[in-house]
Amino acid sequence: MLPAILLQHTVTIEPFQGNGANGPVYGAPVVVPCFRDDKRRLVRGANGSQVVSESTVYCQPGTVAPPESRIDLGTRVATVITSADRDGGTLPVPSHVEVNCT
Numbered sequence: 001m002l003p004a005i006l007l008q009h010t011v012t013i014e015p016f017q018g019n020g021a022n023g024p025v026y027g028a029p030v031v032v033p034c035f036r037d038d039k040r041r042l043v044r045g046a047n048g049s050q051v052v053s054e055s056t057v058y059c060q061p062g063t064v065a066p067p068e069s070r071i072d073l074g075t076r077v078a079t080v081i082t083s084a085d086r087d088g089g090t091l092p093v094p095s096h097v098e099v100n101c102t
Helices: none
Strands: 009-014 016-020 023-026 030-037 041-044 050-053 055-059 070-072 077-086 096-101
Touching (some): 009 055
Antiparallel strands (some): 009 070, 016 023, 030 055, 041 050, 055 096, 077 096
């Protein structure tokens, strides 16, 4: 778990559920406390292509943000490129979910 002192931001995540007859279908919006890092990075998308990530959001374990989800960063609405569970295991580091977004 991330220490509460690091959770100084909040984002709203609408999890991508698939494509419907009228386009993408999203789940109910969920407000998530997090740490937001606005830094441009090159990451690999779900299909293996290289994509530029403008922001990375670090959330508590259990946060659901599959690729193509919408994420309201407060200043703009972005799309999730990738998300990964980072398990600290027995190491003295916090477990968290890392979400890279456009």
